[in-house]
Amino acid sequence: MRVLALLLLLWISTAAVAAAASSQPLETLGIPPQDEAYYRGGVIKCRDGSGKFTRDQLNDDFCDCPDGTDEPGTSACPEGKFYCQNAGHSPITIFSSRVNDGICDCCDGSDEYGSNGTCKNTCWEAGKAAREKLKKKVATYKSGVVIRNQEVEKAKVALAKDEAELAKLKGEEKILQGLVDKLTEQKKLIEKAEEEERLIKEKEEKRIKEEAEKQAAEEKKAPDASQEADSEDANGNEQEGESKVSEHHDGHVTDHDNHSPEGKTSVVEHDITAGTRDDAPAETSAVPTKEQDPTSVNTEGLSKAELGRLVASRWTGENVDDVGKGDKKGHDDEFDIPEPAEAALEDEHDIPTPAEENYAGYHSEVEDDRHKYDDEELSNVSDDEYVDNHEEPDESYKSDDDQKSDYHSDLTASEQASWLDKIQQTVQNVLQKFNFFKTPVDLSEASQVRKEYDDANSKLSKIQSRITSLTDKLKQDFGKEKEFYYFYDQCFEGKEGKYIYKVCPYKKASQVEGHSSTNLGRWDKFEESYRIMHFSSGDKCWNGPDRSLKVRLRCGLNNELNGVDEPSRCEYVAVLSTPALCVEEKLKELQKKLDTTSSDLPGHDEL
């Protein structure tokens, strides 16, 4: 058996070498088999209709048809294509410009027939490797399709559950709202009654007090010093509060003040820093150009190094403080705002705002990427690496900004019915018991109303927030078969250099270094029929666009994020392998391809 295989191998390789060495006949050189018929006959038409040529002119190394019809086997026509059979591997079509250029493009070496066997036939090895790869890929797809189908099923169930929950919650909301409304009314009445009571009381007290004062005045008394001191104290507190506010806002300015002994210098520094990061409205308003231009400032008073950094920053766009310190730094820490502040900013951003106007201008080019990661390319080696990574632990985890837990903690499903009944009952009781027209108000009853109101209200807002989050969720595009449903509460992490990239579909993406995090974009949409997840309008790049991220999806058994890159400044790309992309049709396609490549083999593999 082994001897046979060896013999076969020998035969195949010698045959192939012979084929490459003894050049193919001119009339078939570079012509794909399906086109051979086109070239039969004495006079052949140029495909673009520009003319015709005789059989003698076929592959005579002179371009008669500008579209290359007459020179499939030579480099004579710039627009021509050359077909290499690549027996033992897959046939390919290459640009005519590659024919006899001294570089081996076809594994069978047929493109270099003019350069005396510089190219060895490597199709057997290459084909074998490619088939192995394809096999692995098919295997991945097979398992992936299973996982995907499971997820699709789960998603259907879960979605139905979500919808049911939403419907139920809406019903509860309605009931609860009714109760709250009633209680509100009740509360208002109580408050009104109480207010009336209070006014009466006050009036009474005032009267008593006035009378007392009258008496006192008559006794003649010195002004009360302690009272005055009190009010002054209050004043001081207020001022302190204000100054704290401004200090916070201008935090770095104060910082500089501390460092520089001279008042003048610190003002200049403030100017610069303000220009690059924030802005100092009062100072810049006088000179309109300065306002827009952080580096055009009065450079008098700067140290030499500061001036150097400042001028360098024009080209680099780097934060002046960082220029020259590190070499790769600066890109990502323009927004040096401390963590809590950033969180605060994000709160602001959480309010959905219409897409930024300039967003459309920053569409990044996907063609390039598409090619890089196209999983249809069998020959693309890097493409199939993921196949070997079965053992990798799943790095995905539950999103931390999930609000569900909060809600469930006091409203678990099993308790819901009894809870609602209970509260309805209680409210009913309270309302019945309470007598609106009784004065004075029964304080114990009033406080009970208030308590019920607070309880009901807080429960209502919890329900409402759950409704909002569920509605938000259900609004999302989960894919044709809801295969991305389970992405909703997940985040995927990948490490690249010193950064950790965190991608939370339907939410946001960020780049984390230690304690500082940069927003790479908020969820925008799927693109290219669910093959790209687009995050946009992330943190602004100084002198550049808002940060954005495109995550290319490809079939893999685990959810793994890698290949994060920044091809243009602040426009990131990444690759996420996920079973969600392991589509059955594609599996069939690959399977077919595998079958044909295997059956095309001279002599067949299994022999």
Added chain:
Amino acid sequence: MDPPPLPRLLRLALLLLLVASPAALAWKKDEFRNCNQTPFCKRARTRAPHSLDAPLSLVAGSLAVSPDGALTAQLSHPSRPRPLLLRLSALPPHALRLQIDEDYSTTTPPHRRFHVPDVLLPDVDSRTLHLSKPQTVAGAAASTVALSSDLDALVNHDPFQLTVRRAGSGDPVLSFNSHGLFDFEPLHESKPEGDTWEENFRSHTDTRPRGPQSISFDVSFHGADFVYGLPEHGSTSLALRPTRGPGVEDSEPYRLFNLDVFEYLHESPFGLYGSIPFMIGHGPGTSSGFFWLNAAEMQIDVLAPGWDGAASTENGRIDTLWMAEAGVVDAFFFVGSEPKDVIKQYISVTGTPSLPQQFAVAYHQCRWNYRDEDDVAGVDAGFDEHDIPYDVLWLDIEHTDGKRYFTWDRSTFPNPEEMQRKIADKGRKMVTIVDPHMKRDSGYYLHEEATAKGYYVKDASGNDYDGWCWPGSSSYPDMLNPEIRDWWADKFSYQNYKGSTPTLYIWNDMNEPSVFNGPEVTMPRDAIHNGDVEHRELHNAYGYYFHMATSDGLVKRGEGKDRPFVLSRAFFAGSQRYGAVWTGDNSADWDHLKSSIPMVLTLGLTGITFSGADVGGFFGNPEPDLLVRWYQVGAFYPFFRGHAHHDTKRREPWLFGEQRTALMREAIHMRYSLLPYYYTLFQEASVTGVPVMRPLWLEFPDDKETYNNGEAFMVGPAILAQGIYEEGQKSVSVYLPGKELWYDLRNGSPYKGSVSHKLQVSEDSIPSFQRAGTIVPRKDRFRRSSTQMVNDPYTLVIALNSSGSAEGELYVDDGKSYDYQQGAFIHRRFIFADNKLTSINIAPDNLGKKVFSTECVIERIIVLGLSSGAKKAIIEPGNQEVEIDLGPISLRSGSRSVAPTVRRPNVRVIDDWTIRIA
């Protein structure tokens, strides 16, 4: 923990403010000195003609012929401390050199004024004529001296004035000090009491320890309609516009002061990265040139007629005022009947452009920055995937370890040799950047060495000058010193430059020098160079010396067998000997595309033929249509490189949709097909200095229509092209000079000469034509890079003129080595006349024994304007018969067959042959 609400909101508002104000950065006028802020300029510029306090006159009786054949004399004025020494010498055929300096032999000025060394060719002195004794002009204090059979010089004694005249007619061509503005501030022995020599600009103080020493004078170009030259300035005008005089709005003079100007204006007389103090005057029937070899800051006014108050002005004369902060007068007057004569003479003193390697003439792909080895591999693969040829991939500053040149950032480029090898496997090269600022870092071997050897430029107090550039605190090697240049050159050896391979070439940037915290973003003028030379005296040549040292380094590295390729941003007269130059950090807008043509043409006129602008524009994101148009224009630049700032979006030519990819591919293909023609033109330039890319009037010197045409240009004698410089332009007016027809390069349609044609603008190309009477060699097979085209066959495109004839040349050598200097090349002239095409050898046979051989044949001969319905051609010798068929002009799908085409004559380019149309 929660910040109070007010700051939170404020911060958001501030953030939004920051977002809303884009980088509206632009040229910062007030950071650069204008003439009024520059005392020497202000003094000279505001002076009225003939109003000098102490005009210099020639001391009667001092006029003599020195032993070396030059005319010498003393210039003086009673109020001056010392006389000056004048020297006049003649360089054949039509050049006069005027030198004026302090007389160091009789008295002792406190310093020697600086003479710019190593710019003039070493043999200039030996080529000077022995002048005959001057003749006294009867009845006037003046003398004449014959310079050649048809030129003489008239020297007026009081005040001193010089006029170069045509001998027969006595018509003046160039005159010096005819408006009495010549001033030469003598060096002071010491600072007068109470005087201050210090000059302050913004936060910088120039100590000026040697006091005022400026020079100014007027030069008139007689018979000139326009003057040209004086790079480098942003301009959409080819001719230099007047800067002063009637009808001129407030303008600065043209400033020559090498500066790194952030986001420079496309239209401004302010100085940019390089300086060439050479001006050409041209009018019908006369051309002249004036070159002042001086590397100090210079300001030049072009004066509008009537500027001096003269009511009637001589027809066709342009007056100019030249002002320099320091140095000496070392000036050349060139006279030509044609502009090419003037250029040739300028080249004869400053040197011929070096012949680039073949690859350097092809397309270059650059970006700040291709980040890592994967990025490099990806871009390289991208070109192959889209069948777009390119020859060189560039790496900007980020490839280094912390901006320490000659090192690699090993985290992104762990295997530079391997990376270069992979690129080289496809016949491609790489270029890395090496700038003059050395990081002041005790761990950096170059800094250590330079410090230990005392090789840095010193500051005014004698310490190593410490400036700021990319790496932070930096020092600058003193490239004026030949010993330091040698040291620098050695750093390029494979042994010293770790990670370099033979296919790696060099890019010199920031060599103005750029100093971020220096006055006007450069080095202080009172910094000290080798030989106690102040930086002010040589500033404009610093980049030149740096370029020279780098270029010499590559020659050394290749053991004198590999022609260097070094691109430099800064330049000076003579930079053409060391490599290419580009127009620096331009912007991605239509105006910058437009100004690139006058800028590149001007560089060509002043010797630097190997130049181009960054395709696409460095700053900003070009509209895709602009990018396409830029490729279409840039494909004609002698130096053709795409480049971009790191804040811009990726713009490799395949990123803008299939249609645009096809257009950019087409533009690059056009360049590749014309490579044989370009290379032939580069060879011509390397011998004569006549630039590859030429203003129309260089080819049509008598056609006034062409004199200020800065939109169209010639490539060699045969091709005319004009860019599309406006967005969405529908039609364009193209002036085609001369009497002969012009054939559209793409479809062969004929157009009449001497006519302005209104043409429909097509998106696939810019208007481009071949002039009737010319033959252009092409190679129509496109490869990955020019390397693979070496053995490909040629196409000849013959455009017949009205008498049915045409001529053209082809130069071929190995494209790499210096063997051509010993005869290893072929140089053919193709002549078509009387229905016969003949190839004759025009290579001189006395150059050496080396031989270049090639099997390349001519596969196709397209004859435009051939009227006969000829079906055959006969090749002699051998009487072999070949077919003639109608064929397209360019091999693109859908091209129509329009011109008689000789199919497969397959004659070798190295042979003599004749092809007869039967």
